[in-house]
Amino acid sequence: MSRQRTVALVAAAVAVLGAGGAALAARSGDDRSAAAPRATVSSGPPQRVVLPGRPGDPATVTDSDKVRAPDGSTYNAVDTAFVQMMIVHHGQAVEMAKLAPERAADTRLRALAQRIGAAQTPEITWMQGWLRDRRQPASDPAHDHRTMPGMQSDADLGALAGLRGADFDRRFVAMMADHHRGAIKMAGDVLAGGTDQQLYEFANEMAVEQGSEIRRMQQLGIG
Template sequence: MGRQRTLTLVIAGAVVLGAGGAAVAARSGGDRSAAAPRPSAGSVAPERVVLPGKPGDPAVVTDSDKVRPPDAPTYNAIDTTFVQMMIVHHGQAIEMAKLAPERAGDARLRALAARIGAAQAPEMRWMQGWLRDRRLPAGAGHDHGTMPGMQSDADMAALAGLDGAAFDRKFVAMMTAHHRGAIRMAGDVLGGGSDQQLRELANEMAVEQGSEIRRMAQLAIR
């Protein structure tokens, strides 16, 4: 009887120890679902932030914890070269357009020149801001005379000395070549650039200037 009582106590002790071991295992990771952290009732909600939209699009409001910085720069050398050169390219187109109000003989051409200036001046300012935001220089030793469609100083001086129908003919010839060059440059950034907003601008630019080329052809100025 004494030996049976002793055996019973040993078995009972083993059961208790087994249960205790299971509890320790749970606390040390054996049951990870039981140990998973839970947010406290007093946790602070993420702040709301405003993300600027693309050109022409509204801004977006979202939680700060959903905003992630880019893993790498969003632009490359093709983007940078395009912006640096296109600023100068636009500047010449605007200079040509400014001559039209006083010198063009065709009212339709004066209206088209005003449209060209109104479209390219904001684009040029946007590109200047693009460089500033990235702390990039406005120019990097590019030979602007080799840009597609860029008109020579002699042609610019000749245009400034004309008026009436003679001005109209030369303006259409020069601006058509200028626009075609810009479309070629836009194709470069669309094919190899990596900045999404810049690609969208280049696409819009190519479409707009293609439309203006067709409009100048429709004027049938001789």
């Protein structure tokens, strides 16, 4: 499948899933229409990137669209920013999923939450390795993770942790669906602006899987 077609498919998924997610949010009383502006992975002009040297060697500076990994593959600042942000984004989904076993009333939802945690935990490990292999920092202080698409506030997470039974189920579905839609949006950004082929495949598969999980949550009929 061509890169252009994959980007188009992910964009279409964002639009379709957004409609379903809005209905879920409405049923749960979750109003995100006044949320803070969302952060996106920029696909603008190349930026200057500092590449740490080996011990004893000086660092070098190059354009972000000309950086090469040890295996010879090309990556850019869009790829790096996506990985740095997605590690945090996945971490929040795993944190939410861990709440379900002791709080969810619906056994199907508990199973889905377990699946989400089991899938995203090793993905975090893979992304951390991607950064290490390229000698890139694990995070960028310039990123405001609170404004990433789909990120839930500390207050929302605290409220979710205080719920039990059907109330937890409704709130979890609304929050996780919103979180997944945000991840799909971020995947679309890196598919459009990144250059790393391995990361391109990872982002595409992640978007497809999270879209499938949104549909599973919708099919539970919790609301």
